[in-house]
Amino acid sequence: MIISPNEQGWAFDESTAWKLVYDGSTIIFFDETEKSISTQSVLFVGTKDECEAEIARLGLVDVSAQGNDNGLDLHADA
């Protein structure tokens, strides 16, 4: 099911279910993880089959292989 965003446009989930985050037709995140998710994109939570059905229904594309190789990376000013 799609998690509704709050008034600031953020959707949250801290369950251990499969989590699918997508933006337009692009998959941002798709994994079964105990990690929390906070996102301004669309957050879908369910079983693996349910997530994959959503991916198929919407024709979502996984572009995660693009990684972070276009000149950017993190620098934490902690």
Add this chain to the structure above:
Amino acid sequence: MKLNDSSAAKVGASVVSFIASATAAFRQFTIYSATTFSTVISGAFGIVKNGPGTLTLTATNTYTGGTIVNAGTLQIGNGANNTALVVGTTTLNGGNLAYNLSANNFAVSGAITLSATATVTKLNGLRQINLQSGTLNGGGQTLNIYVDTTAGTLPLYFNGTAGTSLGQINILNGGVGQDGTGGLPLRNAAINISSGAQFRTYTSPTINNNFTLNGGAGPDGNGALWNESVVAAHTPIYTGTITLATGTNSSVGNSTSAFSITGKITGAGSFTKVGTGILSTFSTLTVSNDYTGSTTISAGTLRVLKPFATTTPTASFTATTLSVSFSVAPTAGTTFRFFQGTTTNTYATVTLVGAPGRTGVYTSANSTLTIA
């Protein structure tokens, strides 16, 4: 030519090009103007180069007692002879040891020992020379290296075995390389790279030298520091401090190979990433880059990594979306900066993985993501 005895000449400055004298152990050449020996020097003795002029040896010499340069230039080869060599150990008490060899990737063996500031020169830019198989005994001295680029930009590579370390290396012109397959004979010494000159690596050496970069992209445009390998698995690591000289802009580059700088980048100069590969620099709690010049990514990827808590977050993104994954949950107010050089991106949406209850604010103007 076999020198058996003294052949000292009368000194007449306008006509005498050299004086040769002999001892049991050495034949001494005192050179006042350029002189070439094209016949083989053989015998159980060494030769000594004295005087301000240039002595050029173009034969495949077989003398066995070593070579000493006290002053002036001892030039090996004249660009047309592939096999000219000095034999055994070469001791530089000053002066200049020059190579002008016509075979590409010509390998020169034999140890080189410095006992004073000296110069090694590579002439003939059409040919690469590899100083290998021998030991470089630096003795804490200063070595100046000049690579002539008039006819080409091929480098002088030091691939031999490490003996005692040099104290200082000045790359005055052209490209100087050090491969990871040898004992890294240039290790430990501080290396000053003149504007337009270059230090290059191949394979995966760990370079522990401190560097001062004085600007430019090297003689071939590939960078003042350049890893020339196109093998992705080749990953040279620079562990020393890299100082960017004030008012200069120095390029650092690589091809498809990786390149890491784990030492501190400091100084008041600027820095440009060139080449298609990934260059990673690291800041830790004890080593934090603090150079104050600008940063430009003209090609490839520049990664600046600084661990957060005990780990480093990872980021992935598309043109409009940004996703950051944390293995240690960030606290509110922590700011992550995306090091982008001259590039700025605006992300329509942000996703945080492993940041329970947190949101984020991305500011494209200064490329920061602040956890809220």
